[in-house]
Amino acid sequence: MELDSQSKPHLPRGxxxxxxxxxxxxxxxxxxxxxxxxxxxxxxxxxCDGERDLKAIVAELAERYNAPLAVIEKDVVAMLADLKAKRVLET
Incomplete structure (x- = not known):
């Protein structure tokens, strides 16, 4: 269930x-x-369109919100891992 920088999260069918x-x-x-x-x-x-990897998503959000990459990455990984555990996100 781990996410890494190359994971390409997306919503599963349905x-x-x-x-x-x-x-x-x-x-x-x-x-x-x-x-x-x-x-x-x-x-x-x-x-999370299945095209962007986690690294690109974090970079985009850090730029949009003018926030440090490490802070954004920590929050995004926690959120996505929770959704993956609930089986409403795939990587």
Missing amino acids: VRLKRDEARGRWTLLAPERIFEVDATAATVLEL
Whole structure:
């Protein structure tokens, strides 16, 4: 379940990120499950397209938020590892 810099995270078939405009929130929809995610998590998940590797995702976020790579990487890896454990993310 480990993620490394070459991992290419993506949402598996049947899982999708959706903006619930009526309630003003992001949701991660999976078969028989729904997760509410905040805007920052949604931004990370939008970058998880299966094309970008973890290193590229972290670099993009560090640039967008003007934050240190190490801090961004730690937070992103923790979030993605949790979602992978819940089987709503693949690498």
